[in-house]
Amino acid sequence: MKRFALIIFFIPAFIRAQEPTGKEILERIDKNMAYKSAITTSKMVIHGSRQTRTIEAKTWGIGDEKAFTEYLAPAREKGTKMLKLEDQLWIYSPGSDRTIQISGHMLRQSLMGSDLSYEDMMDNNEMIEDYHATVIGSEVFEERDCWIVELQAKTAEVNYQIRKIWVDKIRYIPLKEELFAKSGKLLKRMELSNITKIDNRWFPKKMIFKDMLKRGDGTEFIIESIQFNVNIPEYIFSKASLKK
């Protein structure tokens, strides 16, 4: 009887020992989501108030510092290019033949009318760098056991001060995210699906974004192809490439 009582006493401690900390979860997520370099072909399906638009783009990226995107379709957007170098963003529009730097409040504006902002697009930081994480519970989401992790921003410069993420307990990939302002107001909601194993990492190939302050039925971001850790020539990330 004494032995039985001892087992009962130690079971919760044993379970707690198996439960990863928020920091460990973020490290595992970053292993899946962050990359040194990648070339992505993607499709953005924007469900607006009046119509649905599909925008196709190809992006070359190195870590969270450099990214170059060329829009391939539709005709009105074709040839538009964006260059991100650290926290600066330039846009080239073939119609006006102008290279324009986007800064300040404009970075919070919608990207091509989607539910993503320029800041969202530019944000590829590892979460562990920007947030303190606390596991606040667990829940089944889309038939997967998930940790619910609350993230609190370490600095005021981070786009979203509070995030709540539902992390797959097996694959360590977020399946759902809620992004909040400092006041606690829900700003955006994301759902990540079509989780695929690519080069020994789990990666979501479909993300649905919903800007809670915007009309419309959200934006689907679909990755059609992605290659990780490829060599990308340095000249791509130059302002000269924008006009080519």
Add this chain to the structure above:
Amino acid sequence: MIRFLFKGLLRDRNRSLLPVLVVTVGVALTVLAHCYITGILRDSIEFTARYSSGHVKIMTRAYAENSDQVPNDLALLGVDELISNVQDDFPDMEFVQRINFGGLLDSPDKYGETKKQGIVSGIAVDLISENTKETERLNLAGALRKGRFPEKPDEVLLSDEFAEKLEVNPGDPVTLISSTMYGGMAVQNFVLAGTIEFGVEFMDRSGMIADITGIQNALDMQDACGEILGFLDNPRYNDEMAMQVEQTFNNKYADPDDQFSPVMSRLKNESLLSGFFEMVDMFSGIIIFVFILAMSIVLWNSGLIGGLRRYGEIGLRLAIGEEKGHIYRSMIGEAVLIGIVGSTIGTLIGLGFSYWLQEAGLDIGGIMKNSKMMMPSVFRANITPPAYYLGFIPGLFSVVLGTMLAGIGIYRRKTASLFKELET
């Protein structure tokens, strides 16, 4: 009795002239202040109507619900046909297209890269078609500081302050970065034709006026616009007439099940203005109340002085046997006559000045360091029905009240001491 008192007032000018003059001046000032304040507030409403809301405004139902966000993705489509139809329905009115837009305005350096940029808040109106009245309606001629008006769809006007911030002059290129009505990115080059002064702080910080065709091209809004403003025949807003137009239009065109069906709202129902009309009435009421109160104190005092000045006369009348009540009543009767005569003359003078201010207006342009702006520099009075009777409140009641208070002293006089008082 009245005739007797009136004769007494006419023949003894010492008794009547000063009180009548004081009442006349006070009442004239009250009437003038009322008309002028009402006029200024009405001018502000008219400015809002001309600039942003029209006497009536047509939008889609969804746009109207989110109008504070200027949601061009919810704009009206097929506007040429719609305007043609409403013009047939209301032939005395004028309907014009407007697009409000926002975004970033970028000025390039000699290499075509960003030199300066800033958030822009713009309004697109018909600037270049042959019969447009928009230039006059927005008082652009009076607001132009540099350059000229746009003559082509790709020419724009910027606020003088904003142009300085962007370091651009007439003839220089600027690029608008905004969203098309379908959510796409809009990047369009324009040429700065001229600069203006809006006279409204936030518009002077970031304002832009462009031709409607140029903005329709830039924002992919061909045959579309955010709002159609309707103006009644009379430049002064008439809520009753606007309400009739609103009801007729909504009965014919509005569909409660279609968020993109056109709906009309009148100036008084505009979200930003709904409270303003009540505020104007309340504010005008408060100002007039304070003014009337001040005038009442002056006139009341005049009544009191009148009563005291006639101390000796009252003593004599008591001494020869006139009843105290009779003296009191006759003094009040005289005060009523003075009040009526003074208020009538004062109201006529006040209305005369108000009429002159209504027609000619008061040009404050000279006080404003020769600045030219869209805000009207000439303020006009507005004669409203209350102006005809409002002056009688301080004019009549306060003189009578003053006399009544001063007259109480009559009952305190003792007959025994009257002769002693008269001897001194």
